[in-house]
Amino acid sequence: MRKIVKKIIVMVMVFIFVFTAVPANHVEAAKKPQLKTTKVTLKVGRKKQLKVTNTKNKIKWSSGKKSVAGVSKKGKVTAKKAGKATIYAKVGKRTLKCRVTVVKKEKVILQIGNSSFKVTLENNSAANALADMLREKPLVIQMSDYSGFEKVGSLGKRLPTSNSQTTTSTGDIVLYNGNQIVIFYGSNTWSYTRLGKIDDLSGLEEALGSGDVTVIFSMK
Numbered sequence: 001m002r003k004i005v006k007k008i009i010v011m012v013m014v015f016i017f018v019f020t021a022v023p024a025n026h027v028e029a030a031k032k033p034q035l036k037t038t039k040v041t042l043k044v045g046r047k048k049q050l051k052v053t054n055t056k057n058k059i060k061w062s063s064g065k066k067s068v069a070g071v072s073k074k075g076k077v078t079a080k081k082a083g084k085a086t087i088y089a090k091v092g093k094r095t096l097k098c099r100v101t102v103v104k105k106e107k108v109i110l111q112i113g114n115s116s117f118k119v120t121l122e123n124n125s126a127a128n129a130l131a132d133m134l135r136e137k138p139l140v141i142q143m144s145d146y147s148g149f150e151k152v153g154s155l156g157k158r159l160p161t162s163n164s165q166t167t168t169s170t171g172d173i174v175l176y177n178g179n180q181i182v183i184f185y186g187s188n189t190w191s192y193t194r195l196g197k198i199d200d201l202s203g204l205e206e207a208l209g210s211g212d213v214t215v216i217f218s219m220k
Contacts, residue, residue: 010163014180019111027072033057033091041101042069042079045123050075050098051087060090069100108196110183111216115207118220119173121196125160130195131219133157138218150187151208153215155179163191170205183208183215 024135033055052075059076064072065085070078077087081101089096108119108131121127133139133155143153150168157177167189168174174182174192181195185205198204207213 033094035089035096035098037098039094039099040077041103043103044079044081045064045104046079046135048077048079048100050077050087050089050198052091052096053089053139057091062088062090064088068102107129107130107220109218109220110198111218112207112213115164115203117207118199119196124194124195126162126193127195129159130155130175130181130217134219138216140218142212142216143181143183143215144212145210147188149184149188151183151185151213151215152176152180155181159193161193163193166190166194167191170193171201173197181217 031054031056033052036051036053037048042048050061050071059075061073061075063069063071063077063085064087065083066080068079068081068083069085070080071085071087074077075089077098077100079100082102082104085102087098087100089098106119108121110119111116121131139155141153141155143151146152156179159175161175163176166174167187168184169187170185172184173195174184175195176182176192177188182192183198185208
């Protein structure tokens with residue numbers, strides 16, 4: 001009787017071992033390294049952090065076209081010029097791919113009377129939020145002269161801030177107090193968030209004039 005009981009116990013243990021070990025192997029086999037992002041579109045100058053999941057092994061990053069998009073040793077992609085590139089992440093024997101499309105930067109256009117000026121935006125959250133507003137529709141802002149070196153007007157909406165002590169110069173566009181946009185035709189030092197810079201200053205002071213002015217901000 002004891003021999004029979006021992007045989008039954010052995011059979012039960014074998015059964016448990018087989019049916020608990022096999023699923024674990026299946027789970028491990030299913031967890032292969034993979035990129036969380038396999039396709040992305042970036043504007044020139046923008047960055048994107050890529051991540052590989054299901055691995056603790058060393059990852060070797062490389063770009064198939066460095067002139068279009070580069071990648072750091074930690075997987076941060078930088079868009080350099082318009083075009084297409086493939087970013088590779090090598091993990092052991094596996095090579096993962098992310099296809100990157102780089103598009104040109106959009107330009108903000110300021111219309112002041114009959115004069116127009118192109119603006120290059122900063123790469124920060126405030127400038128990105130302003131760009132999102134302008135993609136929806138142009139902004140018409142009544143701007144008042146202040147202290148003989150700037151025009152200031154209300155955006156009608158708060159934008160994210162990253163204020164720092166800033167010395168401005170002619171053509172600088174900044175965010176003040178989260179909801180005021182300022183165009184400088186002189187210099188000042190204060191705590192601002194930079195939004196952008198007017199590319200060509202020719203005729204700017206004449207267009208802004210000495211009093212209040214209507215400025216139309218649009219996206220091209």
